[in-house]
Amino acid sequence: MRQPLIAGNWKMNGTKASVERLLAGVVGGAGSIQHSEMAVCPPFPFLQMAEQALAGSRVRLGAQNCATETLGAFTGEVAAAMLADFGCRYVIIGHSERRALYGEDEAIIAKKLVAAVAVGLTPILCVGETLEERERGDMEAVIAAQIDGIIALCGIAAFGAWELAYEPVWAIGTGKTATPAQAQEVHAFIRARLAAQDAVVAQKIRILYGGSMKGSNAPELLSQPDIDGGLIGGAALNADEFLAIARAGDAAANT
Numbered sequence: 001m002r003q004p005l006i007a008g009n010w011k012m013n014g015t016k017a018s019v020e021r022l023l024a025g026v027v028g029g030a031g032s033i034q035h036s037e038m039a040v041c042p043p044f045p046f047l048q049m050a051e052q053a054l055a056g057s058r059v060r061l062g063a064q065n066c067a068t069e070t071l072g073a074f075t076g077e078v079a080a081a082m083l084a085d086f087g088c089r090y091v092i093i094g095h096s097e098r099r100a101l102y103g104e105d106e107a108i109i110a111k112k113l114v115a116a117v118a119v120g121l122t123p124i125l126c127v128g129e130t131l132e133e134r135e136r137g138d139m140e141a142v143i144a145a146q147i148d149g150i151i152a153l154c155g156i157a158a159f160g161a162w163e164l165a166y167e168p169v170w171a172i173g174t175g176k177t178a179t180p181a182q183a184q185e186v187h188a189f190i191r192a193r194l195a196a197q198d199a200v201v202a203q204k205i206r207i208l209y210g211g212s213m214k215g216s217n218a219p220e221l222l223s224q225p226d227i228d229g230g231l232i233g234g235a236a237l238n239a240d241e242f243l244a245i246a247r248a249g250d251a252a253a254n255t
């Protein structure tokens with residue numbers, strides 16, 4: 001049984017005041033969570049505040065992106081080493097918003113994965129299809145290409161140090177969740193794709209589901225055999241919802 005990972009992707013949201021409240025709410029409720037590992041990924045300016053608020057709690061810190069390069073003249077970029085310096089354990093890489101809005105392709109994503117691992121961060125690599133791709137019947141081909149592209153650039157063994165997230169683009173921020181069966185089908189597909197290259201890595205890797213997960217739908221999603229956690233956007237901005245998802249992870253781990 002893989003330990004559930006419930007990670008909050010706050011995206012570009014928050015003020016100092018709202019982030020302080022959200023962190024206090026998450027930390028305050030974290031003591032009641034037994035099995036689920038929890039992490040929050042705030043925007044960069046809030047990392048220091050989050051590092052301090054999370055100190056001594058079981059909630060881990062992550063970031064939403066990192067630079068492909070390690071240091072130097074890259075105006076506006078944030079190096080993976082800086083994230084590590086601020087206490088991050090995780091970094092989300094290849095989120096569909098970054099692929100679609102900022103032109104991140106497999107080559108860029110692979111460089112970021114390498115940069116993150118080099119400083120001891122654990123990447124959460126995101127994959128997922130658009131609605132158009134799903135309706136065309138290309139879902140498996142798209143996801144296979146995303147996975148295979150990274151295997152070609154980084155090698156299958158590298159996946160042993162990462163987390164994966166399956167996020168159907170049509171379910172992100174739309175309120176449309178993949179049904180547990182739809183999500184499980186893709187998670188199993190991803191695991192089988194990895195297992196064809198390395199069965200041990202495929203068994204070990206956590207594959208999180210992301211896309212309108214919330215307290216009410218988390219129990220059924222997280223009880224699927226190949227869904228090992230959640231990457232939570234909107235619902236992670238509410239401490240009670242986020243904690244409810246972590247509790248659902250606890251319940252799934254107990255079954």
Ligand code: PGA
Pocket residue numbers: 009167171172173174175210211212213231232233234235
């Ligand atoms: P959502 O976002 O939970 O708001 O759908 C998930 C994500 O994009 O990581």
